[in-house]
Amino acid sequence: MRILLWHVHGSWTxxxxxxxHTYVVPxxxxxxxxxxxxxxxxDWPESVVELxxxxxRATDVDLVVLQRPHEAELARQWLGRRPGHDVPAVYLEHNAPGGPVPDARHPAADRPELTIVHVTHFNRLMWDCGATPATVIEHGIVDPGPLWTGRLPRAAVVVNEPLRRGRTTGTDLLPYFSGAAPLDVFGMGTEGLAGRLGIPAERCHGQELVQSALHREMAERRVYLHPVRWxxxxxxxxxxxxxxMPVVALATTEVAEAVPARAGVVSHRPDVLHDAVRGFLADPARARETGRAARAAALxxxxxxxxxxxxxxxIKEVTR
Structure with missing residues (x-):
């Protein structure tokens, strides 16, 4: 089967x-x-083909995976076929809704020729999809392996463009959490983050890494901190x-279901998370056991x- 999708979200893809299947990316x-x-x-397999x-226009595809509102029109222009009418299509929604939650209307609402695929049950609950069929396929991860060493008594944070995204990603909370542990913030737009937030350089370091290097660097840190609000x-x-890695995370969106109690500390209270980060830094053995439980839960x-x-x-259901 030939599946057309745009390269939008590298980790998910x-x-x-x-x-x-054969995966066609424009x-x-x-x-x-x-x-x-x-x-x-x-690292993508050879079954991913650029066209x-x-x-x-001269290629037969069996399914179109839409991920952004304008892609339906792009597919019509580039394939000469209308997704959902002339070729089966689903709309993959990566995000929780923005704007007037909980009344946020999905851009593919009331399009019964499509199926909206959400990546979390929280997202399905919060988006108004109208008459469009909706389902959930939770994330899957290419297993990087149990690489955690916890050698460095620091906390890893991964977020792209933290300054632009601000409160959404909990960037405003980083100065507070830097008091619990030195922070290594990985992702696009993180260089110079400490100075912009007024955090002493020794308490916060930003760096952008490729995925393979990122996993190795994360695993060297004692604990993973997830300060994301929305x-x-x-x-x-x-x-x-x-x-x-043991996980310390705000109890927002799907996190409370994804991280069981044995895998870390999840709370709406920053002070509870602050103490949890300090606790894991001070107790490597506890961090190790909690991390093992986190890995088992994730697998x-x-x-x-x-x-x-x-x-x-x-795929079988929508293409039959």
Missing amino acids: TAFVQGP VTPGRGPDGLGRAATF SPEQL TSLGLSLLEAMHLG ARYGLQRFLDDWECL
Whole structure:
């Protein structure tokens, strides 16, 4: 089966393309947002094929995976077929709704020719999808392995563009948490973060790394801190659990279900999380045991094979 999807979310796509199909990703001159092509920093199999818009017109595809509102029109122009009418299509929604929650209307609402696929049950609950069929396929992770050493008494945080996203990603909480542990903040737009937030340089360091290096660096830190207020369930959180890291996280969106009590500390109270970070730094043995439990929980719920099996069931249903 040939599946057309845009390269929008590198980590999610890395899991999705481990399936048994051919995955067609558009590529355009300059590799802009609508034509990134194959990933440069993720390990994708040879079954992921780049095609230009001109090549797509002459290509048969069996399913279109839409991820952004304008992609339906792009698919119509580039394929010469209407997603949901002339070719089966699903709309994959990565995000929790913004704007007037809980009355947020999904951009694909009232389109019964599509199926909206949410990545968390929280997101399905909060989006108003109208008459469009909706389902949930929870994340799956390509297992990086139990790499945690906890050698460094520091906390790892992973967030992209923390200054732009501000309160959404809990960036305003980082000065407070830097009092509990030195923070290593990984992600795009994190360099110079300490100075912008008024945190002493020795208490906060920002760095952007490719995925393979990121996992190794995360695993060297004693604890994973997830200060996010309002996004979908962060794949970095699930990756940290796969690595065997103890987790300290705000109890927002899907986190309370994703992180069982034995896997770390989850709370709405920053002071509780502050103390939890300090506690894990002071007790490496407890951090190790909690991290082992986090890995076991992540493998059980967010393992790659379950994710691929769920997608196979949906693909068969919408293309039959």
